[in-house]
Each structure stands twice: as structure tokens, then as C-alpha cells.
Amino acid sequence: MVSDPGVEGPGELSASTSAAVDWGGLVYVGLGVCLLSTSPILTRLAAPYSAFEITCGRMAVAAACVLALAGATGVPLGYRRAELPRLAGYGLITALHFFLYIWSLEFTTIAHSLALVYTAPLFVTLCAALLLREPIDRRKYFGIPVVLLGVAVLAGLEPRLDAGMAFGDLLAVGSAICFGLYSVAGRRERDRQPLLRYAGAVYASAAIWLLPTALLTRTGGHGLGPAAAIVALGVFPLGVGHTLYNASLRRVHPTYVNLIATQEVTGGVLLGAILLGELPSPTAVLGVVLTLAGVGIVMLAGERRRPLDEAPAA
Numbered sequence: 001m002v003s004d005p006g007v008e009g010p011g012e013l014s015a016s017t018s019a020a021v022d023w024g025g026l027v028y029v030g031l032g033v034c035l036l037s038t039s040p041i042l043t044r045l046a047a048p049y050s051a052f053e054i055t056c057g058r059m060a061v062a063a064a065c066v067l068a069l070a071g072a073t074g075v076p077l078g079y080r081r082a083e084l085p086r087l088a089g090y091g092l093i094t095a096l097h098f099f100l101y102i103w104s105l106e107f108t109t110i111a112h113s114l115a116l117v118y119t120a121p122l123f124v125t126l127c128a129a130l131l132l133r134e135p136i137d138r139r140k141y142f143g144i145p146v147v148l149l150g151v152a153v154l155a156g157l158e159p160r161l162d163a164g165m166a167f168g169d170l171l172a173v174g175s176a177i178c179f180g181l182y183s184v185a186g187r188r189e190r191d192r193q194p195l196l197r198y199a200g201a202v203y204a205s206a207a208i209w210l211l212p213t214a215l216l217t218r219t220g221g222h223g224l225g226p227a228a229a230i231v232a233l234g235v236f237p238l239g240v241g242h243t244l245y246n247a248s249l250r251r252v253h254p255t256y257v258n259l260i261a262t263q264e265v266t267g268g269v270l271l272g273a274i275l276l277g278e279l280p281s282p283t284a285v286l287g288v289v290l291t292l293a294g295v296g297i298v299m300l301a302g303e304r305r306r307p308l309d310e311a312p313a314a
Contacts, residue, residue, distance in 0.1 A: 025251030028244045029260045035241030037267025039233060041275060046229035048222035051102040054230055056214035059095075059207035061234025063200055066243060070196035077197060087198075090185045091205020097178035099210065100171045108168025116172035118151040123180030124258040131184055136255050136298075143297030147259050150290025153283055183254040190250035199243045259295050 046054050071077055079087070104113045121144055129135040189198050248257045 022251040025248045026256070026260065029248035029252070029257045032241040032244030032248065033261055033263050033267055035244070036237045036261070036264040037271055038241075039237040039264070041271055042229045042233045042237065046226045046233065048219065048226045049230065050214070050217040050219050051105075052099075052210060052213045052217045053219065054233065055098045055102065056207055056210035057230040058233040058238050059098075059203050059210060061231050062239035062242070063204035063207055065235055065239040066196055066203060067200035070194070070200055073196070075194050075196050077200075079197075079201065083193075087201045088205050090182065090189075090202045091207075092209050093178050093182045093185065094202055094206040095209035097175050097182060098206075099213070100175035100178065104168045104171035104175065106168065108165045108172065113168065113172040115148075115152040116169055117175050117179070118262045119148055119173065120176040120179040120183075121147060121255055121258045121262065123177050124183045125255045127180050127184040128187070128254050132188060132254075134187075134253060136253060140255075140298045143294045144255075144259070146294030146297060147262055147291050148294075150287045150292075150294055151262055153287035153290060180258070183249060183258055186246045186249040187254050195243070195247055195250065199246050203238070256298060259298055262291060263295070 043054060049057070067077065101113060101117055104116075125136065125141075125144065186198070192198075245257065245261060
């Protein structure tokens with residue numbers, strides 16, 4: 001998985017909100033996105049199982065791996081009773097993110113759902129500003145709609161809409177909101193507990209929340225291959241990839257991290273072309289270019305300089 005970067009003190013938190021972008025943190029999320037991009041292929045291989053079985057299974061595997069690594073590296077795993085409701089809440093948010101996305105696919109197209117789920121950077125930015133008092137430079141906001149436009153083009157957004165599709169679209173937006181809240185929660189916890197301890201608890205809690213639905217939709221045994229795919233989903237895109245995402249949240253503003261994470265779609269397209277022979281269309285290529293351009297605008301736009309007598313946001 002990843003080595004635990006430790007817990008920052010309050011003074012470091014204040015400094016990090018006004019400091020330049022931490023490129024080491026961006027390396028974390030960049031590597032994480034490479035692993036997250038394997039998720040569509042592995043999910044296809046696990047497809048004989050229901051979506052809820054797959055989601056619950058990967059959460060449980062990721063929790064076991066991360067908590068085992070935490071124990072092996074000496075990270076304390078004794079959770080205080082007062083922490084449990086908060087961690088359970090984070091797990092519920094995580095479970096809802098996956099659940100609402102899966103449920104949305106019963107009512108709307110994959111294109112609609114993907115494009116709307118990846119509006120998450122908007123909600124991350126809003127939540128970070130309101131809940132963490134960490135707004136980004138105003139000039140950087142111009143890059144966000146460019147990223148979202150690129151994701152919409154890449155996903156092949158369709159203009160048709162009916163009542164059922166509208167409900168599915170609403171579920172996808174709910175998934176995006178949950179991902180935004182989850183991202184802000186991960187950043188907030190950086191000064192409370194080590195990374196592996198936090199991530200393991202959240203994955204385990206999400207698996208517990210998803211377990212009833214997984215049991216209700218269980219489909220029986222499907223052989224070693226699909227089961228191995230679920231294990232791989234838990235280890236690589238979630239256990240390693242998503243934990244790297246959480247590590248990046250501790251060092252970089254959540255908007256930047258989430259914008260880079262949208263490139264999971266780009267990585268999925270590239271892996272599909274390489275491994276499955278699904279060559280991207282000209283529209284998909286345009287989407288990749290737009291999303292990369294939007295991320296570039298957000299990352300490279302100049303920081304607003306604060307007056308010397310203005311204290312940085314806490």
C-alpha cells in the first residue's frame with residue numbers, strides 16, 4: 001500500500017493552506033489514478049457477481065489489506081469509542097457514493113452517470129471553502145468547467161432526457177456530492193489520526209454498510225476468475241489507489257486532488273484501448289485534451305498573494 005506520512009500538527013495545517021502546491025502530494029494522486037483506472041476492466045471480469053457484491057467485496061478486501069499493513073508497520077489500531085460514530089459516518093458517505101452511482105445506472109445511461117458523478121470537483125471546492133475554510137484562488141475556478149466539459153465529452157454525454165433518466169441523473173449527482181464530502185472528510189482527519197488507521201476504518205465501515213444490500217442481491221458462486229477480480233479490485237484500485245488519493249488529500253487542496261482523480265476516465269479509455277482493443281473515438285480524444293487542459297489551468301494559475309497582515313485560513 002503506502003507508507004503512512006504521519007499526522008500534521010495544527011501549525012502545519014495553517015501553513016499548508018497558503019503554501020505552494022505540494023508536488024509530492026500530486027505524485028501520490030497521480031499514481032493513485034493509474035491504479036484507479038484499472039477498475040473498469042477488473043469490474044468487467046467480476047461482472048457475474050452483482051454490483052453490490054462487487055462493491056462490498058472490494059471494500060472488505062481493501063479494509064483487510066490496509067489494516068494489516070497498519071498493524072505490520074506499528075500504526076496503533078485501538079479506536080476510541082468517541083471516534084466510532086464519526087468514522088461510521090465517513091464510511092456511510094463512502095458507501096453511498098458507490099451505491100448511488102450503481103443505482104443510477106438502473107435509470108440513466110452510463111454516459112449521463114459518469115459525466116454527473118465527475119462533477120465532484122465542484123462539490124469538493126464548495127465543501128472545502130465552507131467546511132474547511134480553504135478556498136482556492138479565483139483564477140483557478142476557470143479550469144473547473146473545462147475539466148467537467150472534458151469529462152462530459154469523454155463520457156459521450158447525451159442530450160435526451162425523460163422522468164426515469166432525470167431520477168437516475170439525480171442519483172449520480174448525489175454520488176458526486178458524497179464523493180465531495182468524503183474528500184473533505186479525508187483532509188479534515190489528517191490532524192487527528194494516521195492515514196492507514198483512518199483509511200482502513202472507513203473502508204471497513206463502508207463494507208459493513210453495504211453488506212445487507214450485497215446479501216440481498218447475492219448471485220452465488222461464479223468460479224475463481226470473478227472472485228479473483230474482486231480481490232484485485234480491493235487490493236489495487238481501492239486498497240492502494242484510493243489510499244494514495246487519501247494520502248494526497250493530506251498534503252494538497254482537495255479540489256486539485258479531485259480534479260486529477262477525474263483522469264480515471266482517461267486512464268480507463270487508454271487501458272481499454274491497450275488491453276481490450278477498444279480504440280478511443282475522436283470525441284474521446286477531445287475529452288482527454290479538454291480534461292488535461294482544465295487540470296493544467298487549475299494547477300498552474302497563479303496563487304493570490306495575501307497581505308502581510310492577513311492571516312491564512314485555518
